[in-house]
Amino acid sequence: MWGYGRLARAQQLASTARIQVSARQPLLYAALAFAGGLWAGKHMWRPPNWWVVAALVFVCCAIYLLRRRKLVASALALGAVCAAGALTIQVRGSYSEEPLRLGNGEEVVVIAHVIGEGDLKQDAPGSWHQRIDVETEKLGAESLSWETRAGVRLNTYLQQKSDSPNRVSMPLFRYGQRIRFPANLNPPRNFRNPGAFDYSGYLRDKGTSATASVKFNRLEVLPGFFRSRIEPWRTRIHRSIITQIHALWPEQAAGLMDAIVIGEETFIERSTRVDFQRSGTYHVLVVSGMNVSILALFTMWGLRRVGLGQVVASACAIILIMGYAALTNVGPPVWRAALMFAVYLATRLLYRDHAMLNALGAGGFALLIVDPQSLFGAVSK
Numbered sequence: 592m593w594g595y596g597r598l599a600r601a602q603q604l605a606s607t608a609r610i611q612v613s614a615r616q617p618l619l620y621a622a623l624a625f626a627g628g629l630w631a632g633k634h635m636w637r638p639p640n641w642w643v644v645a646a647l648v649f650v651c652c653a654i655y656l657l658r659r660r661k662l663v664a665s666a667l668a669l670g671a672v673c674a675a676g677a678l679t680i681q682v683r684g685s686y687s688e689e690p691l692r693l694g695n696g697e698e699v700v701v702i703a704h705v706i707g708e709g710d711l712k713q714d715a716p717g718s719w720h721q722r723i724d725v726e727t728e729k730l731g732a733e734s735l736s737w738e739t740r741a742g743v744r745l746n747t748y749l750q751q752k753s754d755s756p757n758r759v760s761m762p763l764f765r766y767g768q769r770i771r772f773p774a775n776l777n778p779p780r781n782f783r784n785p786g787a788f789d790y791s792g793y794l795r796d797k798g799t800s801a802t803a804s805v806k807f808n809r810l811e812v813l814p815g816f817f818r819s820r821i822e823p824w825r826t827r828i829h830r831s832i833i834t835q836i837h838a839l840w841p842e843q844a845a846g847l848m849d850a851i852v853i854g855e856e857t858f859i860e861r862s863t864r865v866d867f868q869r870s871g872t873y874h875v876l877v878v879s880g881m882n883v884s885i886l887a888l889f890t891m892w893g894l895r896r897v898g899l900g901q902v903v904a905s906a907c908a909i910i911l912i913m914g915y916a917a918l919t920n921v922g923p924p925v926w927r928a929a930l931m932f933a934v935y936l937a938t939r940l941l942y943r944d945h946a947m948l949n950a951l952g953a954g955g956f957a958l959l960i961v962d963p964q965s966l967f968g969a970v971s972k
Contacts, residue, residue: 708764708826772810887912
């Protein structure tokens with residue numbers, strides 16, 4: 592009898608401990624419920640009014656049962672969060688921008704400015720090519736023209752005979768230069784191998800909506816310059832790091848290191864890029880949340896080893912990660928990871944070591960609220 596009472600007491604203590612642990616991490620469960628709602632809203636469409644009514648019913652029932660059955664009330668509250676997630680993804684989707692007018696596959700005249708610098712490569716004697724990222728300002732076809740803001744990955748090439756009397760050289764295009772060229776704007780395509788990297792989704796996350804190719808002699812540099820105050824500094828530091836990498840490694844290895852470390856894909860050979868895409872391992876060459884996590888862990892470990900306190904080390908790590916995200920210029924994938932890391936460290940200072948899962952949930956919840964599409968992005972997959 593005494594043994595049975597002791598067993599019952601132990602079970603009661605274990606149950607109490609589980610409840611206390613669960614109570615310390617409500618944001619983790621809220622983030623999971625919100626993510627489930629985003630998935631449901633994307634794949635199981637229902638009228639928005641249904642989700643509003645469902646959320647209100649869940650909230651009212653949770654309030655009614657709060658003093659009677661706390662566990663049931665908590666489950667109903669999570670149901671309300673789930674319904675809010677479904678409503679969020681559907682409402683934001685319904686107010687999305689109109690489809691871009693990119694010429695429907697026909698040749699258009701593009702006026703754009705450079706937003707991503709490239710590098711000049713020689714394929715063969717007298718054959719050169721350069722890949723840059725541009726943002727369109729205006730498109731035109733026949734007698735029509737319209738303003739459109741869209742990212743385009745542009746390949747320009749030059750082929751000329753060695754004995755040609757009118758030999759020209761292709762210059763490097765720099766950030767902010769305005770150019771005009773005729774081209775067919777085509778959406779990015781994937782290799783249809785099972786499990787292959789979603790290259791199209793990756794470009795879409797970076798803001799690139801189309802790809803194009805043009806001969807250099809059909810490209811015209813326009814007067815004027817598109818400039819921001821911060822971008823030239825970032826570009827200069829970015830270019831300096833690439834120069835140092837190429838001074839340390841052979842050309843082919845340096846191209847891979849550029850992509851892995853700082854997100855620069857310009858120096859990867861076309862054959863190498865195609866091999867990685869076909870094998871489904873292109874994500875190895877993509878700067879993503881994994882890079883941010885590795886840098887953050889080593890930064891926190893190193894700062895704590897030199898004797899800095901938790902608050903100072905966290906502040907330094909956040910500044911470093913945000914600087915890295917700006918320097919890579921990869922776009923939303925890295926910024927999402929940096930935001931989640933910053934929120935995680937901030938909430939970790941509040942909860943300390945008692946509820947790390949709650950701090951992680953807070954970061955994920957904030958990320959999904961700011962950018963619900965991050966749950967379905969190419970990098971998150």
